[in-house]
Structure formats: C-alpha cells, structure tokens
Amino acid sequence: MIRAQRITSWLFVACAVVLVAVTSVVGSLPGSAWRVGVAVAAVVALVFAGRVNRMPILFLVAGTVGAARVITFPTGPIDDPVGALGMTETAANSLTGLALVTVLTLALRRRRGPLDQRDLIDALSVTISASLVSWILLASRLIAVHDVDPVVAISASVYLPIAIFLFTFIIDLLMAGLRSNRTMQIVTAAAGLNLVATVVADLGVVGLWSARADLSTAMFAATFLLFAASITHPDAPEIVRRASGRSPSDAYTPLRLSVTGACLMFPGVLLAAVDPVDGVDVAVRVVALIALVSTVLVRLLVAVHGQQETHDRMIERYQTDELTQLPTRRRFLDIVAEHLERTWRSEFQPTVIQMNLDRFKNINDSLGHDEANRVLQICGERLQAVAERFGSEIARLGGDDFALIDGNTTSLDESMERAEA
Incomplete structure (x- = not known):
C-alpha cells in the first residue's frame, strides 16, 4: 500500500508539471479533459488521505473545496476581466484559501503547540504587508481605473494576501522538523505555485498581463494536483503528528526571520515604484504603512525581551545546578x-x-x-x-x-x- 501511495503521489506531481508545461507552450488548456482529471485526482487523493493516512477531517474538507473551486475556473481569452469579477467567484477564491489556512494552522499547532506572542505578531505583520501589496497591485486599480465597486474590488484582492500567508505557514511547518518530509516538500512547491498563479491572475484582471485565463487556471489546477499528491503520500500523517518535547521557540530560526523580513520589505519597494492613483489610495497606503511600522516596532521589542529572557535562562543554567539548586x-x-x-x-x-x-x-x-x-x-x-x-x-x-x-x-x-x- 505504501508503494502504491508513493506511485500515486508522484503521478499527481508529474501531471501537475505536464499541465503547466503544455499550457505554457500551447497557450490553452486541453478542452475539459483537465477538469475530469482534477475531479478524478480529488476522489483518489481523498480516499487515500481519509482511509489510509487517517488525515483530519479539515484536510478532506480543504481538498473538496479546492477541487470544486479549481474545476469551475474560467478558461479562454481575458477580454473583459473586470466584468468577469463577481462576488460568487471571489468568495469561492477566499473560501478555498481560508480552508487551506485553517488546515495548515491545525498542522502547525499540533507540531509546535499553541502559537506564542511572536507567532501572532509575525502573522499580523505578514497580513498587513500582504494586504498592502494586494491593495497596490489590484484593489486600488480596480476601483480608480476600472470603476469597480469597492466591495467587489476588495473581495477580488483578498486571495493574494491569503496566498502569501499560506507560504509563510509552510515555512513555519518546514522549520518545525519537517524539512525532510516529502509531503511538506510537495506542499512547499504547491504554495509557491499558488502564489505565482495568484499574481498572474491578478495581473490579468487589472490588464497588466495580456494573456488567456488558461495559464493561471492551469497553475491553480497544478497547485491542487500537488496538494492531492501531498495528502496521498505516506509521509502525510507526520505533518499533523504532535511533536514531543518541542516548544514554539525551538522552530524559530533565521530562515523564518528572513522570510518575514522579505514580506515586510516588499511593500516598501512597491510603495516606491508604483505611484498612487488617487487620494483614497494615498490614505490607505499611509494608514497601512503606519500599522506595518508599528507592528514591526512591537516585534522588535518582543524580540529584545525574548533575547533577554533567553540570556537570563542561560545565566541561571550556568550558575545553578539543576538537581540540587546549588551553585555550580x-x-x-x-x-x-x-x-x-x-x-x-x-x-x-x-x-x-x-x-x-x-x-x-x-x-x-x-x-x-x-x-x-x-x-x-x-x-x-x-x-x-x-x-x-x-x-x-x-x-x-x-x-x-x-x-x-x-x-x-x-x-x-x-x-x-x-x-x-
């Protein structure tokens, strides 16, 4: 059975690679065959995940929601991207992303225990940063240039910060002792491809990418195939297995700090490179920037306090015998x-x-x-x-x-x- 799981998992990975490669070269998806393929992959993956790997129900829900969303993605030329926006489609995007965030939050908590203060502040920083990026690239242009209703425009731009947030969650899980886990390696590839697909789709929506919807749709379909491969692989149960003796601080590494720093610096680059379109855009940028800087300052204070606590613990361990509580x-x-x-x-x-x-x-x-x-x-x-x-x-x-x-x-x-x- 384990061999069958591995073969099926890598078959899904191969299908994802072929789908994106063919679409990039040909320029269009192969009719409706890819939708049938995604549906079949969903059924097979959910059977393996539920009956063999005994994955939590949230993983199965996320897989079902993701498959349903990918199958309904549009194809063909992007003639009227703004007109194609609607609350139903954007809500489906957001629902898919939130389902995946919920799943990864569950996995992260089981691997590392309850989230600590640093986790929450980092999550807030990344959320503000990703939302600002989404506003600059998508929402502000939809409102000012294409005269889209603000509620619809903001709803359409919600999925980009979710995609960025997903990627930071993946980094956390990788740092929680799962670097060699095949499931996490596949999920990392899926998160990266999902982020690229989101950017491509958003650029097409605002008219900065003259292409067909097929490319972004193929990327989203490949993302789901990679997700299916990850929950099918026999290494999947390990990502939700509670790690013994691991505290949240154990997984807090320089790589995570680097990723968080990159997420915080990217909005600064966009603020300098992209001019505001109107007064509302300026106001939103200023408020978001103030919130982001405030969050970063709080994070620095927490980091200094945590460093001092670590130093005090090391001094105490250096000076006090653990068994007798006498000086060493x-x-x-x-x-x-x-x-x-x-x-x-x-x-x-x-x-x-x-x-x-x-x-x-x-x-x-x-x-x-x-x-x-x-x-x-x-x-x-x-x-x-x-x-x-x-x-x-x-x-x-x-x-x-x-x-x-x-x-x-x-x-x-x-x-x-x-x-x-």
Whole structure:
C-alpha cells in the first residue's frame, strides 16, 4: 500500500508539471479533459488521505473545496476581466484559501503547540504587508481605473494576501522538523505555485498581463494536483503528528526571520515604484504603512525581551545546578574570587572545604539513578542549612562532590573547628 501511495503521489506531481508545461507552450488548456482529471485526482487523493493516512477531517474538507473551486475556473481569452469579477467567484477564491489556512494552522499547532506572542505578531505583520501589496497591485486599480465597486474590488484582492500567508505557514511547518518530509516538500512547491498563479491572475484582471485565463487556471489546477499528491503520500500523517518535547521557540530560526523580513520589505519597494492613483489610495497606503511600522516596532521589542529572557535562562543554567539548586562549579569559582577580593586586606582568611559522599557509587548501582539523585538532593539541602547557619556558601562541584567557602574565619584553628562542626 505504501508503494502504491508513493506511485500515486508522484503521478499527481508529474501531471501537475505536464499541465503547466503544455499550457505554457500551447497557450490553452486541453478542452475539459483537465477538469475530469482534477475531479478524478480529488476522489483518489481523498480516499487515500481519509482511509489510509487517517488525515483530519479539515484536510478532506480543504481538498473538496479546492477541487470544486479549481474545476469551475474560467478558461479562454481575458477580454473583459473586470466584468468577469463577481462576488460568487471571489468568495469561492477566499473560501478555498481560508480552508487551506485553517488546515495548515491545525498542522502547525499540533507540531509546535499553541502559537506564542511572536507567532501572532509575525502573522499580523505578514497580513498587513500582504494586504498592502494586494491593495497596490489590484484593489486600488480596480476601483480608480476600472470603476469597480469597492466591495467587489476588495473581495477580488483578498486571495493574494491569503496566498502569501499560506507560504509563510509552510515555512513555519518546514522549520518545525519537517524539512525532510516529502509531503511538506510537495506542499512547499504547491504554495509557491499558488502564489505565482495568484499574481498572474491578478495581473490579468487589472490588464497588466495580456494573456488567456488558461495559464493561471492551469497553475491553480497544478497547485491542487500537488496538494492531492501531498495528502496521498505516506509521509502525510507526520505533518499533523504532535511533536514531543518541542516548544514554539525551538522552530524559530533565521530562515523564518528572513522570510518575514522579505514580506515586510516588499511593500516598501512597491510603495516606491508604483505611484498612487488617487487620494483614497494615498490614505490607505499611509494608514497601512503606519500599522506595518508599528507592528514591526512591537516585534522588535518582543524580540529584545525574548533575547533577554533567553540570556537570563542561560545565566541561571550556568550558575545553578539543576538537581540540587546549588551553585555550580563555575559559579563557586566566582564566589571564591569575590571572597578573596573582599578579604584581601582584612584579618579574615576564607576557608574552602571540599567533601564528597562515601560509598555513593554503591547507592547508585544498587538503588538506581533516581534514588541516587534523591540522596544528592537531601545532602544538598542539609549542607545548605549548615552553610546558612555559619554564613557560608555551598556549591555542588559535580557528581557527589560538594564545596563550601566560609569567609568569616580568621585562623587555621577556627577553620578546623568550623569543618568539624
């Protein structure tokens, strides 16, 4: 069965490549045969995903919605792209995108746990950035140049930010330990192709791309075929399997920061390159830019705060023994240096006492590591109590070795008395 899944998955990938290649060369889709092919691929993929891979129901819903949307995509020349816009078609685009976002959100949460503050701020930044790009390239031109109703124009431009958002979700999943997962590799290709298809379709709508609808439709169909290939592949269940011991910060890598940075810089390039079409366009750009800059500043503050927290945790780990909560060897050396510096020109002569537990290895071998650790904890607590009584400081050097420094002694005899006490 696994072999059949792999063969079917890569067959879908091959069909996607051939479909886009043929459409690019010939200039048109092969009649209605591609619609039948997408429908068949949807049925096969949903059977594999539901019955074999046991994927969550949301994946099956997303596949069904995506197939239904792709099959109804238009073909032929783009003679009247603005007139072809309608609430039904744009709502279908948005519904498809939202279904995929929901699916990927589920997968991301299961892989990385609940989204943290940085995730939410990054998501907001990308949303504002993508919406600004969509406004500049599509919505503003539809309203000002083609006199399209603002509600319809904004609805038509919703899918572009969704496509960008999908791509950032894919990066998050790749960083959550899925780089070698074939399903995620195919999904990444699908997300990239979906973004390109969205841009091509939008450029055709505003008249900046003189082409037939067949090319963008072929890309969307190929995107769905890649999605079908991903949920058919035997690696698919891994993307929704909860990863043990992984926190959201573990997957936060420089690559994700680079992708987020690129999403934030691209609107700046468009703002500089594309002139506003009217006063409303200027106002929208200013408001969006202020919101984007504010979000970036908040993100920087959160990053600085997170960096400080990480630094504090590292310092605490460096200075405190995890088992006994006593100072570590390195911290003890710092304590000794502090005592020596403080008593350098005084009558006090700091005393350092090193000790270990007799026959501790026998305890470890006979009772096990857990009981041995418990013995170390009890010894640490008792030594800490003794040290506090004399105003001394105790540390665990490692294993069953402990050390104590008393900075209040003034002679060797007093040091011996303290040690025997």
